[in-house]
Amino acid sequence: MTKNMLKLPVYMDYQATTPMDPRVLEAMMPYFKEKYGNPHSVEHVFGWEAEAAVEIARKQVAGIIGASEEKEIIFTSGATESNNLALKGIAFAQHPAKNHIITVKTEHECVLASSRALEKMGFDVTYLDVDHAGLIDLAELENAITEKTSLVSVMVVNNEIGVIQDITNIGKICRKNGVIFHTDAAQAVGKIPLDVDAMNIDVMSISGHKIYGPKGIGAIYIRMGTSILPLFDGGGQEQGIRSGTLAPAQCVGLGKACAIALDQMVQDNQHIRTLSSRLLEKLKSNLNNVRLNGSDSDRFPGNLNLTFDGIKSDLLVADLKHVAISTGSACSSAKQKSSYVLAALGLDKKKIDASIRIGIGRMTTEEEVDYAAEHIIACARNLL
Amino acid sequence: MAEKDHIYLDYNATALIRPEVIELMADVMREGGNPSSVHAFGRNAKARLEGARAAIVEAINCRPQMVIFTSGGTEANNMAVFSSNRTRLITTNAEHDSLRASSEKFDGKVDIVPVDKNGLVDLNVLEELLKNDGENTIVSILYANNETGVLQDIEAISSITRAADALLHIDAIQAFGKVPLNFMELNVDMMSISSHKIGGPQGVGALIAREKLPVKSIIVGGGQEHGRRGGTENIAGIAGFGLAASMVPDSLEKMKTLRAWRNEIEHELKNHTPDVMLLGQGAKRLPNVSNIYMPDVISETQVMNFDLNGICISAGSACSSGKVKTSHVGLAMLGDEKIASCTIRMSLGWASAHRDIDAFIKAWKKIYDKKHA
Numbered sequence A: 001m002t003k004n005m006l007k008l009p010v011y012m013d014y015q016a017t018t019p020m021d022p023r024v025l026e027a028m029m030p031y032f033k034e035k036y037g038n039p040h041s042v043e044h045v046f047g048w049e050a051e052a053a054v055e056i057a058r059k060q061v062a063g064i065i066g067a068s069e070e071k072e073i074i075f076t077s078g079a080t081e082s083n084n085l086a087l088k089g090i091a092f093a094q095h096p097a098k099n100h101i102i103t104v105k106t107e108h109e110c111v112l113a114s115s116r117a118l119e120k121m122g123f124d125v126t127y128l129d130v131d132h133a134g135l136i137d138l139a140e141l142e143n144a145i146t147e148k149t150s151l152v153s154v155m156v157v158n159n160e161i162g163v164i165q166d167i168t169n170i171g172k173i174c175r176k177n178g179v180i181f182h183t184d185a186a187q188a189v190g191k192i193p194l195d196v197d198a199m200n201i202d203v204m205s206i207s208g209h210k211i212y213g214p215k216g217i218g219a220i221y222i223r224m225g226t227s228i229l230p231l232f233d234g235g236g237q238e239q240g241i242r243s244g245t246l247a248p249a250q251c252v253g254l255g256k257a258c259a260i261a262l263d264q265m266v267q268d269n270q271h272i273r274t275l276s277s278r279l280l281e282k283l284k285s286n287l288n289n290v291r292l293n294g295s296d297s298d299r300f301p302g303n304l305n306l307t308f309d310g311i312k313s314d315l316l317v318a319d320l321k322h323v324a325i326s327t328g329s330a331c332s333s334a335k336q337k338s339s340y341v342l343a344a345l346g347l348d349k350k351k352i353d354a355s356i357r358i359g360i361g362r363m364t365t366e367e368e369v370d371y372a373a374e375h376i377i378a379c380a381r382n383l384l
Numbered sequence B: 001m002a003e004k005d006h007i008y009l010d011y012n013a014t015a016l017i018r019p020e021v022i023e024l025m026a027d028v029m030r031e032g033g034n035p036s037s038v039h040a041f042g043r044n045a046k047a048r049l050e051g052a053r054a055a056i057v058e059a060i061n062c063r064p065q066m067v068i069f070t071s072g073g074t075e076a077n078n079m080a081v082f083s084s085n086r087t088r089l090i091t092t093n094a095e096h097d098s099l100r101a102s103s104e105k106f107d108g109k110v111d112i113v114p115v116d117k118n119g120l121v122d123l124n125v126l127e128e129l130l131k132n133d134g135e136n137t138i139v140s141i142l143y144a145n146n147e148t149g150v151l152q153d154i155e156a157i158s159s160i161t162r163a164a165d166a167l168l169h170i171d172a173i174q175a176f177g178k179v180p181l182n183f184m185e186l187n188v189d190m191m192s193i194s195s196h197k198i199g200g201p202q203g204v205g206a207l208i209a210r211e212k213l214p215v216k217s218i219i220v221g222g223g224q225e226h227g228r229r230g231g232t233e234n235i236a237g238i239a240g241f242g243l244a245a246s247m248v249p250d251s252l253e254k255m256k257t258l259r260a261w262r263n264e265i266e267h268e269l270k271n272h273t274p275d276v277m278l279l280g281q282g283a284k285r286l287p288n289v290s291n292i293y294m295p296d297v298i299s300e301t302q303v304m305n306f307d308l309n310g311i312c313i314s315a316g317s318a319c320s321s322g323k324v325k326t327s328h329v330g331l332a333m334l335g336d337e338k339i340a341s342c343t344i345r346m347s348l349g350w351a352s353a354h355r356d357i358d359a360f361i362k363a364w365k366k367i368y369d370k371k372h373a
Helices: A022-033 A045-065 A079-094 A109-120 A138-144 A167-176 A248-263 A265-286 A313-319 A340-344 A366-383 B019-031 B040-060 B073-082 B097-105 B123-129 B154-163 B235-246 B248-272 B299-308 B328-334 B354-371
Strands: A073-076 A100-104 A124-128 A149-153 A180-184 A203-207 A218-222 A290-292 A303-308 A355-359 B067-070 B088-092 B109-113 B137-142 B167-171 B190-194 B205-209 B289-293 B343-347
Touching: A022 A248, A022 B019, A045 A073, A045 A203, A045 A218, A045 A248, A073 A079, A073 A248, A079 A100, A079 A109, A079 A149, A079 A180, A079 A203, A079 A218, A100 A109, A109 A124, A124 A138, A138 A167, A149 A167, A167 A180, A248 A265, A265 A290, A265 A303, A265 A366, A313 A355, A313 A366, B019 B040, B019 B235, B040 B067, B040 B190, B040 B205, B040 B235, B067 B073, B073 B097, B073 B137, B073 B167, B073 B190, B073 B205, B088 B097, B097 B137, B109 B123, B123 B154, B137 B154, B154 B167, B235 B248, B248 B289, B248 B354, B299 B343, B299 B354
Parallel strands: A100 A124, A100 A149, A149 A180, A180 A203, B088 B109, B088 B137, B137 B167, B167 B190
Antiparallel strands: A073 A218, A203 A218, A290 A303, A303 A355, B067 B205, B190 B205, B289 B343
């Protein structure tokens, strides 16, 4: 691609949502057009075809996280629903024998909102701190577990800062203490290798639109034998765990997105790492007030959360007319709330308000990175 | 492809998606963007979301703030019942599975109003039940029955619930697009609707709720939908739902034809044998559906035989995850397991043609004659 083919605005907000991979859309189309049908209509061919497609998709989702049984995958309306189902469904299932769950201050808004909802119902919740790098202390986690603890929920890749928690060892601690381990992997699936068995994961949340798939579809992995209560009831679809007519096209889209991601994870990562380094290098060598937030080593390179000392980031974002980036998570950006994740890392209000999140993904090009770097540098200098 | 040869007469399970909807959804999916983001991509997605909301508002006569998009009708029904803050639930014995399951889990008293042989709610029983404790009660009623198409008299019901200070939720999932639906005129508090029953995509629905009600999804998160339902919105699906909603006037126009064709089927079958029974025929019904009793042939056998004749119909609702069960709706109306277990549902929609009707009549007679030769 040459420079003059650059399409504006440049999209660099891959953590908010990813563009759909055209191959995903192509795979979905037949299920809108000729292969329609309610997958629960067991009595005729339209229903059978839809059901068969859903089962292939289920296999593809299971495949990318190393789930041994396809029936351990339940389709949902997205990662928010999966996270709500994981926290509430497990807490309810073990209540009243156990009434305590453990999570982290830097989790996604929906995990924290679910935790607060549980607190209102009388459950105890421990919110673990993170260090300056954004990582939890494993000893602190182990100390927080009591015989009343039913669940530990720690996300794999943070949505704001891209930091990767030590999932394998967190899983080990949970297994050793007989506690169910849930992880929100919305930002991780397809981006870093995941294996539910090797990592001791019991329950995992998966999103479609963060991995170049459609919005409005997600999944939850539930290890065989884990007891969980449904969030809502109805026709008893998805083994009674998630009632409601499935959307076959959506399931097919998520499955295809997983299959593509699994197939080209190495290639994607190489691409993202190269562009991410290039961007950070350019910014750092041209501006002396830039700092990367979160761990240097334990991170997904497609997420650069940067503090520009002395600059108000909302002005920077507004000035960058042709570069779509955000000051933090999309959920809170619309409400203009300041980042609780950066606060947990120990950043003060001034530094938090000087931070932006840049997302790089499969479709990002070198030209886009160069364009973004050039304009971020110019705008930042202007605002200093 | 097998389905090209099949005739689809199961619109109440899921309607064929309209081609315009597919086109629009593909465009929206290519656009990308998270509607909560403030940049250009986010603003575009937000415009799609609000455009769809406006289309729903126009189609059912409500206000934009009343529309809460959900993952479908099941979620909307659950949300209505569970977050109403009421301690008593009154519902009927002919509800959709999602409401039946919710009522089993309801944390409070549950009273059931029976339906009569025509499938209609006994208004006297409802009124009697509401004499006490009306202000703590939520009444949830299926407007158009998914299996028989029988329409309840919602305006009569809402005047009873209003007088008793009870909340009224109606499941209008099957009614939407088949009969005129006016939220304000029906004078209800909450109403569930679903996209895939009106020619939109699966996986999208909405709960329409008066602004002051405390209703909130059990799914919490980033504060989307005015804080009433968390999760990144299914923009393409919602846009598709909006477009399908804006085509409801076309659907209603087509219903006039479908009513004539449905009546033609029923007339033909009656002529063939006086033993045929048409469930709910004595009540006001949806124009597109017929629930037909064929003596001595169990539903499952009928469905299989129709399938062999290239026709897709169903025994009842599509939900029961893999099992063909005796219809609880038929049972509630007739109180006779033998009759209820020998009924099928035929439902027409926007793409139905007259030759489909002919094929259905022919197949029905063939299956009947084989058994009663």
